Amino acid sequence: MASKSTKGSSKKPVFANDLQPVKIAVIGAGNVGASTAYALLLSGLAAEIVMIDLNQAKAEGEVMDLNHAAPFTHQTKITCGNYEDCAGAAIVIITAGANQKPGQTRLDLLRINAKIIEDIVPKVTQNAPSTILLIASNPVDVLTYHSWKLSGFPQDRVIGSGTVLDTGRLRYILGQRLDTLWGEHGDSELPVWSRANISGIPLAEFYQTTTGDDVQQIMQESFHETKNAAYEIINRKGMTDFGISAGLVRIVEAILRDENTLMTVSMAGTYAGVQDIALSMPKKVNRTGAHHVIDIKLAPEETKALEKSAHTIKSSLDSLNQ
Incomplete structure (x- = not known):
């Protein structure tokens, strides 16, 4: 179902060892970038955070504000920089791009944000050839693949935030622990209900034996709320930033702590069966990047939904290449 990395995967990124500080660069000083930098500051994962944005005054303002929070959190060095300052960064997080507006899908942003990525990625790779790229700009799956092609990096070292946030949303909505959401971070994503469980008990069995509730209705309503969560938030506050920034920092943590977390x-x-795309699937995340581990058997209807999601991504990439 998913292929293992083949391009240069033996080359490990250069990481700070235990005696050296960890540096992380955040490109994009908008709501997501600023929230991510703030979450990083609170986490204490980075000794140095560099913020980069085309609007330097905005980046400077965010850095000033963050530095005023530092005395209450961690002694993290926070600076406003340029692409040369990506040198030595263990991870470069790209959040830059146009915001999703009410009524607009993530795929609507494709051409605008692809141009932005085309400007950013070569500058990053030139100055930080051994970094790990973490992409959050939407549509994230398409732009993850686009960033990988632009970077020349092995597949392992270009990671999209994928459906990490969606999985968190679904867990919150259900109020229990579920396994995962797979596919596109967008309208074609799919819930893998056949693998969902609560404390090891299959979800359907749990509800049937403990509540007698209509399991299918609960699944349908929970997924509908999850898939439309971003639109509901955007309609109310104009953007989403807290959830995705927390998700990005969790990915950063898995990388820096070499967790091997799925x-x-x-x-x-x-x-x-669809080649040359990027898609959200369970990956082992550690200090060398993201790695395919195993193909998990899906129910027939889930396999069809995954194929549909893969073709959606492929169509978007084809339209971008045209």
Whole structure:
């Protein structure tokens, strides 16, 4: 279903060892970038955070504000920089791009944000050839693949935030622990109900034996609320930023702590028989990036939904290449 990385995967990124500080660059000083930098500051994961934005005054303002929070959190060095300051960064997080507006899908943003990525990625890779790229700009799966092609990096070292946030939303909505959401971070994503469980008990069995509730209705309503969560938030506050910034920092943590944690991040590969795309599937995340581990058997209807999601991504990439 998914292919293992083959391009240069033996080359490990240069990481700070235990005696050296960890540096992280955040490109984009908008709501997501600023919230991510703030979440990083609170986490204490980075000794140095560099913020980069085309609007330097905005980046400077965010850095000033963050530095005023530092005395209450961690002694993290926070600076406003340029692409040369990506040198030595363990991870470069790209959040730059146009915001999703009410009524607009993530795929509507494709052409605008692809141009932005085309400007950013070569500058980053030139100055930080051994970094890990973490992409959050939407549509994240398409732009993850686009960033990988632009970077020349091995697949392992270009990671999209994927459906990590969606998985968190679904867990919150259900109020229990579920396994995952796979596919596109967008309208074609799919819930893998066949693998969902609560404390090891299959979800359907749990509800049937403990509540007698209509399991299918609960699943349908929970997924509908999850898939439309971003639109509901955007309609109310104009953007989403807290959830995705927390998700990005969780990915950063898994990388820096070499956790080998399974996370539904996006990475270039072959999925559901569709080649040359990036899609969110469970990947092992550690200090060298994201790695395919195992193909999990899906129910027939889930396999069809995954194929549909893969073809949606492929169509978007084809339209971008045209």
